[in-house]
Amino acid sequence: MVRLSLLSLPFLYSITALAAPSVPSLKLKKYVDALPLEFNFNPVISAYWTGLPHHRRTPFAVSADGKTGFLAYLDASGTDVHLQHIDMRTMKEKGRTVTIPNVKEAGGLVAQSHGFALLGNEAIPSSVANAPPGGTPVPAIYRYQNGKQQWKTFVAGPGVHADDGLSMAPDMNGDLVYSEKSGLYGAYFVVTDYTGFAEGHFGDSIQYVDDSGKLKTIEGASSAWGCSHNTGIAFEAADEPPYASICAEDQGAIWLNSKTLGMSNTGVKISNENTTNGGSGEPMGGMSGSYSALARFTNSDSYIFAWVSRGAVDLSGNDWMGEGYTHSLPRTEGRRTAIAILSDKYTKVGPQATSQVGAANGDSQVNWVAPTGGDSNNAHVAVFDDTYALVTWEEIANPSCDFVAMGCSGAFSGTYFQLVNKAGKMIGKPLKSMDTYVAGDMVTMPDGRICWPYVNMAWKLDGPVDGGSAKKMSFACMSLA
Numbered sequence: 280m281v282r283l284s285l286l287s288l289p290f291l292y293s294i295t296a297l298a299a300p301s302v303p304s305l306k307l308k309k310y311v312d313a314l315p316l317e318f319n320f321n322p323v324i325s326a327y328w329t330g331l332p333h334h335r336r337t338p339f340a341v342s343a344d345g346k347t348g349f350l351a352y353l354d355a356s357g358t359d360v361h362l363q364h365i366d367m368r369t370m371k372e373k374g375r376t377v378t379i380p381n382v383k384e385a386g387g388l389v390a391q392s393h394g395f396a397l398l399g400n401e402a403i404p405s406s407v408a409n410a411p412p413g414g415t416p417v418p419a420i421y422r423y424q425n426g427k428q429q430w431k432t433f434v435a436g437p438g439v440h441a442d443d444g445l446s447m448a449p450d451m452n453g454d455l456v457y458s459e460k461s462g463l464y465g466a467y468f469v470v471t472d473y474t475g476f477a478e479g480h481f482g483d484s485i486q487y488v489d490d491s492g493k494l495k496t497i498e499g500a501s502s503a504w505g506c507s508h509n510t511g512i513a514f515e516a517a518d519e520p521p522y523a524s525i526c527a528e529d530q531g532a533i534w535l536n537s538k539t540l541g542m543s544n545t546g547v548k549i550s551n552e553n554t555t556n557g558g559s560g561e562p563m564g565g566m567s568g569s570y571s572a573l574a575r576f577t578n579s580d581s582y583i584f585a586w587v588s589r590g591a592v593d594l595s596g597n598d599w600m601g602e603g604y605t606h607s608l609p610r611t612e613g614r615r616t617a618i619a620i621l622s623d624k625y626t627k628v629g630p631q632a633t634s635q636v637g638a639a640n641g642d643s644q645v646n647w648v649a650p651t652g653g654d655s656n657n658a659h660v661a662v663f664d665d666t667y668a669l670v671t672w673e674e675i676a677n678p679s680c681d682f683v684a685m686g687c688s689g690a691f692s693g694t695y696f697q698l699v700n701k702a703g704k705m706i707g708k709p710l711k712s713m714d715t716y717v718a719g720d721m722v723t724m725p726d727g728r729i730c731w732p733y734v735n736m737a738w739k740l741d742g743p744v745d746g747g748s749a750k751k752m753s754f755a756c757m758s759l760a
């Protein structure tokens with residue numbers, strides 16, 4: 280202090296500015312109804328088991344130069360996925376709509392030079408040997424360049440890991456990522472097997488496809504069947520396979536399974552979750568979720584994962600699975616948003632969730648984001664840069680939670696946006712919006728903004744709805760101020 284007081288005043292000001300950079304805050308900008316759609320879109324999908332409304336996912340991706348956005352949406356008829364190009368300066372349409380025929384759901388999108396790759400699903404004609412029964416769709420990756428299809432590669436169905444049983448995907452719940460360094464697309468998706476040891480069971484699969492559209496079976500990275508009755512996927516690219524993966528299963532846990540590819544207890548147990556009837560509280564969004572749940576910090580090996588949880592108390596043994604697996608009771612009626620930081624794709628910062636039978640607290644490792652009370656759903660995360668990330672969720676302040684381990688209902692009371700840092704610390708108070716939702720991938724722009732699509736509509740979480748119709752898409756972008 281004494282030494283400092285000898286310095287001249289202007290110099291003092293400048294070192295103060297350097298030494299204490301102001302803590303950033305969030306700034307939201309909306310582009311309401313900016314993008315007219317050529318076809319009708321139904322923005323609401325009914326959730327598994329409860330029938331409660333979820334936003335129907337509209338996958339979104341942006342070219343590396345930040346100029347062109349790509350938005351995918353399912354035609355209101357339930358067949359055909361449309362791809363709309365967007366001028367990212369104005370959020371208005373650019374070029375013609377590309378339609379991928381016969382696709383039943385848009386499940387993940389990667390923007391590339393002069394085009395895109397989409398994860399979708401479509402029925403295989405029964406005349407094809409070993410096609411799934413009843414025209415059940417099979418997931419595929421579709422690569423387009425300059426509006427034309429370059430290739431289409433099925434990542435399940437006839438001929439794909441036949442020895443382990445054949446898979447199909449009645450719902451397209453999963454995600455598609457791409458690593459420039461490895462030149463490989465990775466897809467992680469929920470499946471049902473229709474032959475083999477897991478016939479009739481829900482599980483999940485991880486598959487890799489190279490730039491030419493060739494399906495690659497990679498030891499230690501590809502997986503025919505991993506987490507039982509997976510109800511949520513978090514997936515993000517790494518520089519080489521295996522990519523970073525997280526699954527929610529029906530036995531009582533969320534696993535970081537980049538190494539195990541399944542639900543082995545040698546994986547990292549991120550959390551204990553109460554489960555019933557294959558549900559575990561829709562941790563990664565449930566139906567039409569499983570995107571923007573895991574994000575990699577810029578120029579870093581570190582990742583951030585966001586989910587919603589009821590917490591876990593009174594751990595009991597899981598006799599069916601054996602040691603390392605537990606059942607638990609929920610701590611709270613509603614769900615709260617939580618985050619976990621990974622120092623790399625295999626490693627969680629801080630302790631794992633306990634597997635100690637009899638433990639009263641099964642959630643002491645959880646880093647809670649949202650305040651107590653109410654119910655949180657539709658949690659997502661994206662990074663701004665190498666230090667800061669944005670966590671978001673929707674809230675029902677006074678929920679009715681009538682279903683065990685599923686979603687709650689009640690009046691929508693706001694979308695929240697919380698700034699967090701790489702150490703998992705909350706920065707400032709969350710920003711709240713009553714008319715902005717997250718209904719598609721949250722994309723980090725080259726200029727550091729995070730942008731995502733949504734439909735401008737009155738959002739109701741009170742009870743099941745019959746769907747709806749939209750012909751315009753809105754966008755929102757968050758920046759650091």
Ligand SMILES: *[C@@H]1O[C@H](CO)[C@@H](O)[C@H](O)[C@H]1NC(C)=O
Pocket residue numbers: 553554555606607608609683684
């Ligand atoms: C989940 O919690 C409910 C009570 O809310 C309980 O009845 C059920 O047994 C729990 N599930 C498991 C697998 O322990």
